[in-house]
Amino acid sequence: MAPIPRLRDYSGPALLSYGFRPFFLFGSLYAGLSILAWLPMFYGELQLSTAFVPRDWHIHEMLYGYLPAIITGFLLTAVPNWTGRMPLQGRPLLVLLLTWVVGRIAVTASARIGWEAAAIIDNAFLFLVAAAMGREILKGKNWRNLKVLIAIVILAAGNIVFHIEANLAGGAEYGIRFGIASTMMLIMLIGGRIVPSFTRNWLARENPGRLPAPFGHFDVASMIAAGIALLMWIGFPDWTVTGAALIAAGALQVVRLGRWAGERTWRDRLVLILHIGYAFVPLGFILVGLSSLRLMPSGAGIHAWTGGAIGVMTLAVMSRASLGHTGRALVASTTTQILYLLLVIGAVARICAAIHPGFSDTLLHVAAASWAGAFLGFSLTYWTVFTRPRVGN
Incomplete structure (x- = not known):
């Protein structure tokens, strides 16, 4: 990546000063913790209130839970370099992060709130990311990176297919292949x-x-x-x-x-x-x-x-x-x-x-x-990297 462009005046928490910080931190934590939950689910020792069968929950939360968080952190960092525009910071970044967190809760509790509601809440995140990326690319007139936006929209479409198929057909075979292929x-x-x-x-x-x-x-x-x-x-x-x-x-x-x-x-x-x-x-x-x-x-x-x-x-x-x-x-x-x-x-x-x-x-x-050791170890090792100001500031 190119050097970070000039930032707006910002006095809030360092965690919300740049897109990679919250999404890399919470994404890696979720990657490790969800696998620790998945193994007992696989052996029938743990049940979650999700409308997905255990295999589909595991695959969905890797493909459409963890991965979009990391992609978002990467793009929120890369797109300002590509377009020369200011990065997302502070409250807008927090709203995006909370949308992702609520999506993870909704999917895991989808048996209680209904799969349709969970699908809408979950998909809101990727569409917000696509809207944010599209706005920056269009305003920055960085047309060569529209293909990255298209890839995000395709991933969002795969998530919709996954929810519909898993809950109407009993398993998300096409949704799984769609998500893996687009990734x-x-x-x-x-x-x-x-x-x-x-x-x-x-x-x-x-x-x-x-x-x-x-x-x-x-x-x-x-x-x-x-x-x-x-x-x-x-x-x-x-x-x-x-x-x-x-x-x-x-x-x-x-x-x-x-x-x-x-x-x-x-x-x-x-x-x-x-x-x-x-x-x-x-x-x-x-x-x-x-x-x-x-x-x-x-x-x-x-x-x-x-x-x-x-x-x-x-x-x-x-x-x-x-x-x-x-x-x-x-x-x-x-x-x-x-x-x-x-x-x-x-x-x-x-x-x-x-x-x-x-x-x-x-x-x-x-x-x-x-x-789990790799991703939880990463989140702990890099905790201060994400939560403290940039070195030299």
Whole structure:
């Protein structure tokens, strides 16, 4: 990200001085706590007053609960840099945060308040985010980033589909695939911008030599192939042609990642973790493709995308942005590196739990403990980063 633009005069809590602060903090807390609730729900030891079946609650709160909070924190920080306009601060930011919190409560209590009311309350957040982003992009005349706004609107549409399908059909199969597919496109879109950019900046300064390939026709082709494969997967997940398209798209993403010179970044863990996180994107494509060909359990690829790509990429972006935008050195501390390792271990354990059912109980506990440890550890480690003024102020 570029340096923070000039801020308005602001004398309120530091937590509400910039969008990444509250959403990264409360989003990471929620990510860890919801997984601690999910495991006893999975084993029938805990029941919540939600209209969703336990699996759907878990998936929904990861895809449409945790993830939108982190995306919002990122965009509220990035869009002012893209447009040159002032960031959201103070009371408007608090209103947005409380809308997200109320949405989490509504979904979890949807059996009491009714699924229709819960759906309306829950979806209000993403539409407010889309409205805020659209206003800034339009007023800043930053037309090239309209595609990010479109991705947010698509994610909101997926949330609507999820609620309707889960409560009318008894399960949210299309809503789940829609949400995962739109998220993968967003990761490929934003990741394709920030991963090679941060890599280039570090290599040019610290390790002269081969640099990431510039964005070009290959990137466009690989994104189009991925988009087509994901659309096929949403509608026809069991088709052989879908499996072949997913595997081909995964292979193209492997090549795309290889063009970013990630193997040369091992000395900078803040950059290296971005490459590791992105590597779960093509892995997910290939594993889900094998599942469509009935050669792999479906959960393996889905968790490569969710626990791996979503989990690792969001933690990588949160840690880097939090340090950079509070005036701290862009260096991954030992604790931060441990958090990265925990999350990668958790993602691999969850993938393996789907592949090896005989070891699933142990691997599920490892995955849940690693995920919760990573995100709760992040929220505690970075608590002062989010709640204290920018260094040097």
